[in-house]
Structures are given as structure tokens and as C-alpha cells.
Amino acid sequence: MLPRGRPRALGAAALLLLLFLIGFFLFGGDLDYGRPRPRGAAALDGDLPAGYGGHNSSDCDPPRPRPRPPKCELLQVAIVCAGHNSSRDIITLVKSMLFYRKNPLHLHLVTDAVARNILETLFHTWMVPAVWVSFYNADELKPQVSWIPNKHYSGLYGLMKLVLPGVLPPDLVRVIVLDTDVTFASNIAELWALFAYFSDKQVIGLVENQSDWYFGNLWRNHRPWPALGRGFNTGVILLRLDRLRQAGWEQMWKMTATRELLTLPATSLADQDIFNAVIKEHPWLVQPLPCVWNVQLSDHTLAERCYSEASDLKVIHWNSPKKLRVKNKHVESFRNLYLTFLEYDGNLLRRELFGCPCPLPPGAKQLQRALARLDEEDACFEFRQQQLTVHRVHITFLPHKPPPSQPHDVTLVAQLSMDRLQMLEALCRHWPGPMSLALYLTDAEAQQFLRFVETSAVLSARQDVAYHVVYREGPFYPINQLRNVALAQALTPYVFLSDIDFLPAYSLYDYLRASIKQLELDGGRKAALVVPAFETLHYRFSFPTSKAELLALLDAGSLHTFRYHEWPRGHAPTDYAHWREAQEPYRVQWAADYEPYVVVPRDCPRYDSRFVGFGWNKVAHIMELDAQEYELLVLPEAFIIHLPHAPSLDISRFRSSPTYRDCLQALKDEFHQDLSRSYGAAALKYLTALQQPRGPV
């Protein structure tokens, strides 16, 4: 803001030019150097050109050809990711990257089928502006690296970084390659800017390895792969793809690896061993990067030599197999940085870039338009906004094995939030079959949930329970959106649409499969099997092991039919009196407000997402099943029992707020209009039913 006249501006421009020329003259040779010496501790102590990334660069640095990427340049990042656990890791990495970035980003993800499934859904629902994601099939790349014996915990996937020049699009010139276990503490554009220091021959930018591993003196008979001095770490790599392709990279690394494998049994550190062997042979290929761009927290790390000098760490690398539990006297501080992003609300990263053209991701534009059409003065504005909200979804958050394909198999479908976690163990004991559960959580709660499962022997033993995290956003519990996520992820031909507060009869899973078979539902019979619902008011009670026991408890008054006291209409059509005596499945008729728990084919109608919070969310679904002419068949031996809990916040709000009740009524009316549009005159009976007076809710 200091005022400058034209002459001064001219003077300054001339000065800049002068500086540029002097700097180029003085440092030109450095940029071209091609004979790295064996590197010792000095390299970690900050032996960098002044301001060259290792320190903040605002002390006046000599000018350099291109110290920072132009504003708004698209940065390219490649990451190899496989399996459920790495898919969680990569999200923390991406969050840290997005938090500090100012540039548009293109992520190139080399994934197995599991990671692709998870990450495609995640990025699709995340809708971060100015982020593009491309997927590459890791399984197709396996033959290119599977011939290399490898002892590293990253397995085959670790080696895939070697084949990136051939895999990424031919017109991609530069890329930053990252391990999933790194965390950014700075703007990735500063890392990208280091490409400018590459000489014509340099093709790979790497940070020196921060341990003595490659010196081969860690233990007796320790025989590491060859490396230049301390070697380099491949957790963070800058690749000049164009030059690598030109230089015949593929042949180069394969020849080196083949030769070394004549005397060495296997790689110990996967791709890193091979990168180092190639560099040892062709040292001019490497551009060493400042240590702060890959602060390695392995056991016995020498990283402190790096960060004791630098006030600004740029990238932390959790490259010990112990990850966050690594021993290091500063680990608390590093862990805090990691936890920051682990628990960071990813929704907040949906912010636009300032001053860059910022095209909206697919879907976001329509969403924005739909939201803009809402009337903020409408008393039900929040309901409508919630129903339009696209929640970020992380499917199969934990390791999961899809159930083997069986024609009559049933998945239990339910949704929950943190306050129902304690139901999971009991549910697992009662339902030995596959489950698909949607969890409505914040990012921080998702981590609590992870620890909860890890410390539960019952839960961690189960691989057939799929947990899908739907990230919280907005004031209402989006119950039907959650149900739809869990339903969409069910992999068996049938689903049992339950709620988390119910425990099924121990025999229910087997009984349902037998019933589906017996009733020949797979023959195309369109039916919803009703599972009668009961409730107990006691926290602890002895769960009936048979229908006979259940009836005895019912007669003794320790059990009731579900919501018998508050809302009998919800289950009355199940006809409990008939059920007591029934030996065979029997058909019942739909009636207003009926909301039984049912077993249906997986391709049943979805839940109507306009119903959020408390009220009518299941009723509308059953209505739609009826409109689509599903038979309602009550199963004589099936039952579930509801356990007591405090009323949810949503039900409390419903009871105390007239607006809440009015809005629910408005949503019901609109639902009915839509039903009429879809089903014509047949939907008339629902309107009539809707207009009848009703009891208290």
C-alpha cells in the first residue's frame, strides 16, 4: 500500500530483472548439478539453498526461475490405495491436502476394487469444488510387479508406484506421488513449485531417507539394497513423467531390479529399494528435496535433525508399521497434527477457491439451484433443506467380506448414531447373518466408532457386517436417507428392514431364509414378510427363546406389542391376536399409519427422503409397497423386541414444537400428491386414509 510513482515502479522492475540475471548466473550451475555426493547428516541439517523450501522463503531469496506455481495452476497428485484401511488413511491425507491448498487438484488414484468402490462414492458425495478424481485399476497392474519378491507390509501395491509413468495419461507431464500415510502441514503448491529446480536430466525429486537403514549396519547380516549414501524415501515423490517415459524408465528399473534380485532375496521396502538401486546407478536422475517435505517418523528416525532446525514442517510421514503408536519424543505434536485432519469435518472443505475459476463438481450445480429455489421464509425451510442435503458417504468404513451369493439370503438393514452404539454387540449375538448398517456420525465420532469396534471382541470377529458412515450435516436426523444408504449397500437378494433398537429372535435369520424359500419369493412372488414387533420396558430382561416363551411374557405383562400404549395404529393391522394362534404365514391388509418391519427383495422401493427426523418415515415406505401391490404376509414364528431408551431429540422436538408437527403434515400432503401422480386413482385410498381423524402421536 506504499504509494509508488511510475519512475519507482520502473526502477523496481529493472532491479527485479537485474536480480534475476545475477541469480541465474550465480545459481545456474547448482540447478544443473548431476553428481550427488554420498549424503550424510549434513543433508538433514538444512544444507539447502537459502529459503529453498526448508525454511520459510520470505527472507529475500535470490531469484529462481519459477519458485511457486502460477495461481490457479492445476496440480496433479497420484496415490496408490487398496483395501478398507488404506481407504480411510487416504481420506485423512486428502483432508490435510485440501485444508491448505489454494490450487485446483487432480487426484489420480490407483485402486483395487474395494478402494475404488469406497472412494468413488466418497468423492461423488463430497463434492469438493476444483477437485477432479481419476481411477486406475490396480488389479490390472499386478502382473507388472508381481514377479518381484517383496517383504514390505505394503505388499504388491507398494511396488505400483514404479509403473505410474506407464499408467497415468500420456499427456501428464508432472505428478506428485504420495504414500497414504503422509499428512500435509502446508500448501501442496509449495511442493509442486520444487519441480522448477529440476535440471534437464533430473526426473525424480526425493527427500533423503531419515534413518541409517541403507548403510546396512542396523544389525548383523542386515543387507539392504544399494543406495546412494543414506538413500531416499519414496513416501513423497516428484516425477517428471515425460522425461521418465523418454528415458525408458520401465526398462531401466526392471533391469536394475532383475540384476539386484540375482543376489538379494527380495525387496524389504518395496518400491523404495528399487528406486534407490536405480538412483545409485544413475545418480543424475534425482533432485534431492528439502527434508521438511517428508519428515519420516519411523522407529529410530533421524528426523529430529531436520525438524529441530525448521520451524515449518511441510509433510509428516508415518512410515513406521506402528503408525501413530511409533516411539518418538515429539510424537504427541505430530499426532495432534494428524488427529486434526483425522477428526476434521470434511464438509468444511467444500469451500470454493478464491480468485480461481472454480467449476462445481457433478451434481453440485443442480443442488445449488434446488437450494436456491427454497424459500427461506417458509416455516419448513429447514426440513426442505435437510432433505436436499447431499451427505458425504463412506461406505464399508471397516473391513468387510461380502456374503457368499445364496438365493434366499437376507441382510439386516438399519441405521444409528453414536447413542445407539451399545446396541451393536447384542444385535450381533441375535443376528448371525449379514448386516448393512448406516451410521450418522461426525468425522470425530467415526474415529470413536472405529475404536469401539476394535475393542469389542464380538464386533471385530464379524466380517459380514458392513458399516457405512454418513457424515452429519443439518439439524435433523436424515433417517430415510440413512436407510437408503444401508439398503443400497445390501448384497443379498433380500433385506430385513429393521431399526437399531430392536433385537431379533435368535432364530430369525434362519427362519427368514427358510420362509423365503418356502414361500417361493424367488419365483417372482411380490411379497413383504411382516416380522411382528414387541417391546419391553425393562433394560434387562431374559430374551424369549421361542414364540411360546414370548407369549408367556406377553401374558405376564413384561412384554407388550410394540407401541401398544402410545400408537397402536402403527402395528394393529399385523393382527397380534391372529398371530398368537397362527401356524402359517397369513395375509393382512394395509391400513392407515401401518408401519411394520418387513423382509423384501433388495430392489424394493427406496424410502422417501423428504421425511427427516421423527414421523412418518416408515409409514410412507409401507404405503409405497402397498401401492406397488406387495402382498403383506405375517410370519407366524418371527418376532423382534424393542428395548427401552430415552426419547430421541427429534421426538422431543416433535412433541414440543407446533411448527414441527405442521411441517410434518405439509410433507405428508406433498408425499400424497406425489403418490397420486405415480399411482393414479389407486392412490386415492391413501388420501382418504390420510384425511381420517387420528389419535394422539
Add this chain to the structure above:
Amino acid sequence: MLPRGRPRALGAAALLLLLFLIGFFLFGGDLDYGRPRPRGAAALDGDLPAGYGGHNSSDCDPPRPRPRPPKCELLQVAIVCAGHNSSRDIITLVKSMLFYRKNPLHLHLVTDAVARNILETLFHTWMVPAVWVSFYNADELKPQVSWIPNKHYSGLYGLMKLVLPGVLPPDLVRVIVLDTDVTFASNIAELWALFAYFSDKQVIGLVENQSDWYFGNLWRNHRPWPALGRGFNTGVILLRLDRLRQAGWEQMWKMTATRELLTLPATSLADQDIFNAVIKEHPWLVQPLPCVWNVQLSDHTLAERCYSEASDLKVIHWNSPKKLRVKNKHVESFRNLYLTFLEYDGNLLRRELFGCPCPLPPGAKQLQRALARLDEEDACFEFRQQQLTVHRVHITFLPHKPPPSQPHDVTLVAQLSMDRLQMLEALCRHWPGPMSLALYLTDAEAQQFLRFVETSAVLSARQDVAYHVVYREGPFYPINQLRNVALAQALTPYVFLSDIDFLPAYSLYDYLRASIKQLELDGGRKAALVVPAFETLHYRFSFPTSKAELLALLDAGSLHTFRYHEWPRGHAPTDYAHWREAQEPYRVQWAADYEPYVVVPRDCPRYDSRFVGFGWNKVAHIMELDAQEYELLVLPEAFIIHLPHAPSLDISRFRSSPTYRDCLQALKDEFHQDLSRSYGAAALKYLTALQQPRGPV
């Protein structure tokens, strides 16, 4: 990491010196300039010296005398803060500042009594390394500014920035002054570095005002205070305190203000009007700062001219009275930044600075030592760690009026987490007196809680309920630490130590006060008044309005004495049979596992914080009351009723984990040893009781 020989290093040094000299010669005049022109839009468009803070400064900038503070320099920050709401705001500001900072910080907080009380506790329990906090009494400063008529919403406190040079320690030379409604998006050291641009005469660094307010053409008869062009905004100020004191600042601004107030009725924008009037008169005092250091989001702001150019915003200023609800097409992005810190887990900011000496705050050293003494292999390690944890505490999170001092008044004391929020309204209806409630929440949950109270008519009507947020940390619910926080903040002579799942009889508050008076407890009688506890298993039931009604429900089986089925020992000594008939308070004897709800003087023993999670937390407290010879007097008309809820996670863990039960036993044993140490032979009876066999828990 580029290798450089000695000759090159010498050359570089020479070059740096040369550049320094050239730069000084070229820009020296600018640093000295003293005649700001009237400032137009150009100033906001980034009319700054290249790299001068407005943009990232790594394009090679001409050298400047001191572009960045030396690593580890202590930075000084002053903020005026008064009342409950500003105390919440300032924490978000401080979190954003701490997140990006690399330097030690000294905060100078000018506070009223309310803010001081809150912030002292907060910083004391936050224990952030390398942060010092000093408090200054705002109330004492009122006479210095109260003569100025002021219409701004910040009230008297806004004006106090004017008197800082006299208030802050005389040896303090430079200070950054911030409004509580700013959010950092960058390292504050970069702002501090701008002091280096001050000429000898300049004393105040300010960003231009980003609205046309001071042009006086916003509406007919709009008469703003005089200002240089668009004027300056005082949300972010750099002050050279030494020079201000030398220049007779106090006299200067008072003269200007007095003179302007001859023709103007009052200040509209508090201190900002006066700063601008002084600057208009003495323009050489001001050093304009780049616009990115105070991006003003007032209504009709012109800030977009600033941030459309800059990719890096440094400080966001929510200077509209509408705060986050301000209309602005980019507000979502700014809001995301704000929400980032609003919801950020402040515990993560307890990280040490790298590469700076980083003295630990008071208490942190002992804590570190105590934690270091723990044995990580101990099966109960997590219990012991949790009990040592110092939780960050934000007392009186929401506006609160202390109850008028009355000799027999009673505060209801309880603790809760998010899953019990829905109890609050009912509790308020049942207890019309003062309450002190500890809430165990994450930072994000604290915001949900705030919204919950704001949208509840019942809760927002109550000013006598104090909510104390204790921030979550560790795996167990620290029940007794929470109780102690709530207990310590109770302001009446007596406290009713309750739990959140209980609703008191409607008459209980009045009845307790009458009983305290009748029993002459204020005469020094050492008694704990027992409030008999009952439970219902129904979510909805009609709360008894008298003892007679309660007894009828008990006889009908719709109510039970508390935990009658699961753990009758906990309340058996209350002697419910006697209570049915009692007309007068009666004394009962302590027995093993007795855990009644009691009314005691505020100075009663604290709860033992070793008991975390489920089990023995109240039992130990009652034991200590008995050891201190409190009479246990059961009140014949008092009762509370427990409402049903799902079992807590902790109780589920207790039931399923043998380690949990073993650790609880170990803690009990240690508690008893401590009891013996404190009370000698008298404590023997507790040991005997402890060793008796007991029923299932």
C-alpha cells in the same frame, strides 16, 4: 540441498548485502512517507509493494529491513473482551491464531469480571505451551471512556482500545490489537512482521475500511466522523506503544474526540471513529496495511475487491452485527473457515513449538511427570491416565446471572453429555431454582448445545442455570471430575447433588430451602439431607404431584424404589418403609454401597476423581461424608424419580469387560487406603464393609 562450495557461499553473502543496500536505497523513501493520499478502490485492489503481505511473498521480493520476525520471537497481542458471549468468540479467534502460529505468544486480555473468570479457568486448564496470558481490569478503565457517547453495539468496551497504551506494561513496545470477531487464516507472525515497515513517525498500522461508510453518502443525513478517504477499520491494529506514549497519545485522541463531539452527537463505530478522526488530523501516524489482513464482511462490504485478487486471505473480520448471518455471495467459504476453528478440538493445540524453547505452562510439568510415572503395561493404565487428565473447562458457557445471595438457597448440581440434552427442559420445569451443570462435550458438540438452548424457549428463558463445558478427552466419562466442576461453580450456600436422569418433585426446591431453614443447618449442624430416589420404567408417565400420589403409583407397580431390581443395596439404608410413614426428617446410618442423593453445604468434600466411567463414583463420596461425620437425614416429603434410558456405554463396558471390573476393584482398594490414611482407625469400618461379599452389580 544443492551443494555449495565456500566461494559460492561467499558470493551469495555478498549478493545479499548488495541487494539489501539497493533495496534500502530504492524503498527507503517509501518507508518514510507521511502523506497518505485520499484512498480509493485502488488501495483495496492490491496496490501494495510486491509481496508485501497481500500476496505470498516468495516471488523474489526486494529485500526489506526486517520482513519476518526472528524465529521464536515472542509476539504480543491485546484483546478487549467482556461478557459471556464475547468470551466464546475470543476462544474461536485464539484457536485460529494458535493453529497457524509458530511463535510464542503473550495475550493481554482486557476483561470484565465475567470474562476474566471464564478465561482464567479456560487458559489455566488449556495448558497450551508457549502461551502467556495477562489480564487487565476493564471495569477500572471505564471512567477513561465512559464520557464518550457511543451508539455502537460493542458498547463501552469497544472504546477501550483507545486506552491500551496507558494500560499495557510500560516496557511493551509493540502490540497487535484484535477485535474478538476476527478469524486468522494465516500465521500471525506475518502480521507482526509488518511492524518493520513503519517509518519513524508511524505508530498505528491499519487496513483501509472496506465500505463507503466514511464517505457519508450511504443514506440521507448520514453524518460519519471525519476520516481520510474511506477511513480505516480498527478490527486489526498494529500499535507502536512506545511511540504512542512518547507522542502523548492520550491527550491527542481525547482532544480530537472532545472537539468532534461538539458537532457530532456520539460515536457510531466506537473507537474506530476516534482513531479515524485522529488520523485525519495527523495522517503521518498511520501505516496502511494490506487489505488481506482485515477482510471485512460487513453488509455491502467492498471486500471482494480485496479477495478477488488475493489467493491468500490472512484475517477475516465478521464486523457486521449479523456476524455469520451476513449476506455475501462468498459467505459460505468464509463461514467454513470460521466453523473450522469454532468446532476445532482445542486440545490439539496443546502442541509444542518446534525449534523454539517451549516452557510448559503452570501445572503441565507436574502433570507430565505424573503421567510419566504411570506404567503403560498396567492393565488399568487407561483408568489412571484418565484420572490425571486435565480437561479444558469453559465455565458459564452461556449467559448466566448469579442467584441473589440467600442464606438457605440450594443449587441443583449435575453433569451430562449430549445424549441427555433432552432432559434439560423437563429438569427446568421441575426445578425453578439455580442449577450448575457440567457438560462433557467436544468443541463441535458445544456448538450444537448452544443451538439447542437458543431454540428452546424453556431453556433460553432461564438465566439461573449455569452450564460449564468440560471438553472431552480420553476413553472414560470422567464423572467425578465433572461433578467437581459443577460443584465448584455452585454459588448458593447449599447444593443438591443430583444426576441428570432424575426429575425432582415439583415442590422440591421450595421444600429443601424450608427444610434447611427448619433444621438450622446454617447454624453449623453438619448434615446431608437425603432425597429418596425412585424410578419409572415408562418413557411417559404422569409425574406425581405429591407424596400420596407417589405412594399410590408405587403400590400400583408403576414406580419402584431406585434400582430396586438391580442393586437394592445402593438405597436400602434410606429405609423406604420408614419413609412411607415419616412426618419428620429421620436419621439413617451409613452402610456399605449406600449412594443416596443428598443436599449438603457447598463446601462439602469433593468427589474422588479416580473413579471414572461407571461404578463407585457416588459411593466413595457418601463414604467420605460419613467419615467426616455428616449426619444422614432423610427428608419425609422429598423425592426424585429416575427416567428410563438405554444403558450407558460405560455400564455396558463394565458388564462385558473383566478388566474393567478388576480395575474398579483396584481403584476401590486404593481409595480405601487413602481413606485410612486420612481418617485413621475410624475408617476401619469401611474396609470391613468393603470386604463383605456382595450381590451382582
